[in-house]
Amino acid sequence: MKKPKVLVTFDSMKDANCGYFSFGKGLGDALIQENKGKFDLKFYLFKHTQYLFNGLVDIIYLSRLDRLFFKGKNDFDVVHLSDQTCRLRPKRVNAKKIMTIHDMNKVHLKFSKPHRIKVYLKKLGKLISQCDKIVCISQFVANDVAHYFPEAKAKVSVIYNGADKLISDEKHQPSFVPPKPFLFTIGLLSVQKGFHLLPALLKDNDFHLVISGRETPHKQRILEEAEKYDCLDRVHITGPISDEDKAWYYKNCDAFLFPSVAEGFGLPVIEAMHFGKPVFLSKFTSLPEVGGDVAYYFDNFEPQHMQEVFTAGMVDFIQNNRGEEAKAQAEKFSWEIAAKQYMNLYQHCLGNSKEK
Numbered sequence: 010m011k012k013p014k015v016l017v018t019f020d021s022m023k024d025a026n027c028g029y030f031s032f033g034k035g036l037g038d039a040l041i042q043e044n045k046g047k048f049d050l051k052f053y054l055f056k057h058t059q060y061l062f063n064g065l066v067d068i069i070y071l072s073r074l075d076r077l078f079f080k081g082k083n084d085f086d087v088v089h090l091s092d093q094t095c096r097l098r099p100k101r102v103n104a105k106k107i108m109t110i111h112d113m114n115k116v117h118l119k120f121s122k123p124h125r126i127k128v129y130l131k132k133l134g135k136l137i138s139q140c141d142k143i144v145c146i147s148q149f150v151a152n153d154v155a156h157y158f159p160e161a162k163a164k165v166s167v168i169y170n171g172a173d174k175l176i177s178d179e180k181h182q183p184s185f186v187p188p189k190p191f192l193f194t195i196g197l198l199s200v201q202k203g204f205h206l207l208p209a210l211l212k213d214n215d216f217h218l219v220i221s222g223r224e225t226p227h228k229q230r231i232l233e234e235a236e237k238y239d240c241l242d243r244v245h246i247t248g249p250i251s252d253e254d255k256a257w258y259y260k261n262c263d264a265f266l267f268p269s270v271a272e273g274f275g276l277p278v279i280e281a282m283h284f285g286k287p288v289f290l291s292k293f294t295s296l297p298e299v300g301g302d303v304a305y306y307f308d309n310f311e312p313q314h315m316q317e318v319f320t321a322g323m324v325d326f327i328q329n330n331r332g333e334e335a336k337a338q339a340e341k342f343s344w345e346i347a348a349k350q351y352m353n354l355y356q357h358c359l360g361n362s363k364e365k
Contacts, residue, residue, distance in 0.1 A: 112273030
């Protein structure tokens, strides 16, 4: 019996320091592992992607001409566009089409002018209308899609991302080893991540703060806040780091902080919980779905409120030994589970196409 042909696009894995790279690697590896001969699987990638799935899957390399005419137009039964920035347009393929939407942060942030948001929504709406199924990586994102595109509500489902369990090598040390005790966070140094709010948490304690991730001009604002709270010598911005460094920081930090106001999912939160660490999050967007009952939440960003949440949370976590609860919460999110759910959706699409 002929296997159904499935193409999964991972062309947003071009930048190894972005979330789409982690998503593509995690889901792609799990799809290969869980496929077990069900589908004739192919991935769509840029030629110079750093990770090519160890040669375990057939790859179609992106061509700039694909936007105009895709040679494999009629070659697939299902095409899964794994993010909404897809370079391979849905209308260029004759197949059942699934698109994963990671976030609609643009509508929540105050940076874009109304006409730019209008253009963004029109473009996204067009892509959604050309797909048979839409997957959102959190219920928060699904609610956004249903709100702005109510006509698409029936084809929307939620599949949570997985998170790799990082292994901390005992012999490895990052180039910057902070004095202990220290707090940790990671992500793009952008306004919406809220890292400028964190120096306030160093008031009246001995904690250092390590912030890792790609730097932007917002770095200056973080340093200004550190100066304001007289803790400039205890705030350390490392720039991008390796997975080995990241694992070391997770393992050795006293707590993980993530006061983001625009998250489609919040992968670092799960990575930190895998190490049994207390996590302190904003209560906004998708983060409560990820942190569940074991995280501590900032209801607002007033320094005194944040300090109170942090101090009380640290006491509660230590006194009640909540490390195992954090690990159990992290276990709810795995790439194996996500891959199985995506493959069920591929099968569902194929079933529907046979009925027609």
